[in-house]
Amino acid sequence: MNLLIASDSYKGSVSAYDAGESIKKGILRAISDADVTNVPMADGGEGxxxxxxxxxxxxxxxxxxxxxxxxxxxxxxxxxxxxxxxxxxxxxxxxxxxxxxxxxxxxxxxxxxxxxxxxxxxxxxxxxxxxxxxxxxxxxxxxxxxxxxxxxxxxxxxxxxxxxxxxxxxxxxxxxxxxxxxxxxxxxxxxxxxxxxxxxxxxxxxxxxxxxxxxxxxxxxxxxxxxxxxxxxxxxxxxxxxxxxxxxxxxxxxxxxxxxxxxxxxxxxxxDVVMDLTKLEDHIKQADLVITGEGSLDQQSLMGKVPHGVAKLAKKYKKPIIGLAGRHDLELEQLNRHLDVVLSIQTEARPMEQAIEPDFTRKQLTVTSEQLIRLYLLGRAHSTN
The missing domain is CATH 3.90.1510.10 (Glycerate kinase, domain 2)
Structure with a gap:
């Protein structure tokens, strides 16, 4: 199974690379032999x-x-x-x-x-x-x-x-x-x-x-x-x-x-510049599932941000795509037109200072991605029965 992680940074918390590695860790807990590729993304800002x-x-x-x-x-x-x-x-x-x-x-x-x-x-x-x-x-x-x-x-x-x-x-x-x-x-x-x-x-x-x-x-x-x-x-x-x-x-x-x-x-x-320079399209062609993310997934994410760009490319090749975020907009209708699933990595209400602490963010990304992949596998198993 080939999985592609193409995440932005979680601003004020972890870099795009660290976010991807934390997600990868959770995936491998669920599927130890998965082929996981981490391609950090950015939209022209810091990082x-x-x-x-x-x-x-x-x-x-x-x-x-x-x-x-x-x-x-x-x-x-x-x-x-x-x-x-x-x-x-x-x-x-x-x-x-x-x-x-x-x-x-x-x-x-x-x-x-x-x-x-x-x-x-x-x-x-x-x-x-x-x-x-x-x-x-x-x-x-x-x-x-x-x-x-x-x-x-x-x-x-x-x-x-x-x-x-x-x-x-x-x-x-x-x-x-x-x-x-x-x-x-x-x-x-x-x-x-x-x-x-x-x-x-x-x-x-x-x-x-x-x-x-x-x-x-x-x-x-x-x-x-x-x-x-x-x-x-x-x-x-x-x-x-x-x-x-x-x-x-x-x-x-x-x-x-x-x-x-x-x-x-x-x-x-x-x-578009970053996706071109990182040859993201080639990676998406090979992927069975694409995971993207950023600190806050909201309406601004649909205005040239990383999740939107990655989602457009994933949809081009009819690949399922999931978005993870520190927080997401409660109005998910627009987001779900581009991302098949949008999930927050928060497991309980916490002060912002704690929620964006780097070690905590890494842990939450790992825990959430593991549960996400377990659910994904369960869904695939049921669909084949």
């Missing part, structure tokens, strides 16, 4: 590089960059060979991620994406001409100004003074120049991996939808949204295109738009 390198050969490049507060940190990006081409995978969350900033310091007016630009700069200088940039988990809302500054763009205020690289300068931008942009970018192919389709600005844009979780106050939301609208006009004047009409331009506080317009990037769904 994307780890998921990809767990499934294929690659190497890590370390580079010193600046975090969103312009403190020096060391981060890494991955180098792989994909379709015969040397490809760099750069995870936005490693240099500009929300976990890098203590909760009490989460003020998007002070944070920038300069570090992501430094990661891109290093990869290009290393000779990579194919870059995949994942945009999940950012702490910034600077429209990509910091990133572009690191790559040679210059921005000016209303007095035609060059803006500094410190802090979030988006509210001060009135003019830009790409005269000194990194010339090697002209030879690069950029893939923007994101699960977000929001526009650059407006009520459904980067600021109003994602700004609150990054610490923005109501007044700051208005200031930043107006600033992104003006930046969109500056981009339009420079490049002759309105990025507001491009779905996904609002990803990661506007980084999606800056990568698209400045670096001529191409958008792809993060989960």
């Amino acid at each position: 994307t590089i780890d998921a990809i390198l767990a499934n294929r050969e690659g190497r890590l490049h370390e580079v010193n960059v600046h975090d969103p507060l312009m403190h020096s940190i060391t981060v890494s990006y991955a180098g792989i060979t994909h379709e015969g081409k040397d490809t760099a995978i750069i995870e936005c969350a490693r240099s500009t991620g929300l976990p890098l900033i203590p909760e009490e310091q989460r003020n998007p007016m002070l944070l920038n994406s300069y570090g992501l630009g430094e990661q891109i700069l290093d990869a290009v200088k290393q000779g990579y001409q194919h870059l995949i940039i994942t945009l999940g988990g950012s702490a910034t809302n600077d429209g990509g100004v910091g990133m572009l500054q690191a790559l040679g763009w210059t921005f000016y205020n209303d007095r035609d003074e060059e803006l500094p690289i410190q802090g979030n300068q988006v509210a001060n931008v009135h003019r830009m120049s790409d005269q000194h942009r990194l010339s090697e970018l002209d030879s690069c192919q950029i893939t923007i991996a994101s699960d977000v389709t929001n526009p650059f600005h407006g009520k459904n844009g980067a600021t109003h939808v994602f700004g609150p979780q990054k610490g923005a106050t109501p007044a700051q939301l208005e200031t930043l949204d107006l600033a992104l609208a003006r930046l969109a006009s500056v981009f339009s004047k420079q490049y002759g295109e309105n990025i507001q009409t491009k779905p996904g331009s609002g990803a990661a506080g506007g980084l999606g738009g800056a990568l698209y317009i400045g670096l001529q990037g191409t958008f792809e769904a993060g989960i």
Whole structure:
């Protein structure tokens, strides 16, 4: 019997790989001779590089960059060979991620994406001409100004003074120049991996939808949204295109738009990129049963998240698929259109702090998956009688 585990991480608790290994342990308790394959998944957020390198050969490049507060940190990006081409995978969350900033310091007016630009700069200088940039988990809302500054763009205020690289300068931008942009970018192919389709600005844009979780106050939301609208006009004047009409331009506080317009990037769904790089489709073809999961299975899971992407592929080959989660939405009708079974791994009511404790999550995944497989075997036995 071939079983495939293609789980996301359980955010704040265990990685995708650890979740898969815990599920695998439970399966083997029920079927000791089962052929179980663990293919960790991600959708472009934190852990994307780890998921990809767990499934294929690659190497890590370390580079010193600046975090969103312009403190020096060391981060890494991955180098792989994909379709015969040397490809760099750069995870936005490693240099500009929300976990890098203590909760009490989460003020998007002070944070920038300069570090992501430094990661891109290093990869290009290393000779990579194919870059995949994942945009999940950012702490910034600077429209990509910091990133572009690191790559040679210059921005000016209303007095035609060059803006500094410190802090979030988006509210001060009135003019830009790409005269000194990194010339090697002209030879690069950029893939923007994101699960977000929001526009650059407006009520459904980067600021109003994602700004609150990054610490923005109501007044700051208005200031930043107006600033992104003006930046969109500056981009339009420079490049002759309105990025507001491009779905996904609002990803990661506007980084999606800056990568698209400045670096001529191409958008792809993060989960599709990861499934391609891990050859998940080949694994699904061989599987008798597919198990996926994440920390919370709800309506958002159907908007480009890992369980939805894995489920679509499983349905393509008519493979049964089961979703496990720390919690799931009580309204299961929508989820069950994609997942045959949805189960919570919680066996009793517990405080959140205990429920997400890593050792406890691993134990619950193992216990639940063992019982799940025993039930699955029972059902198969009855169906053959």
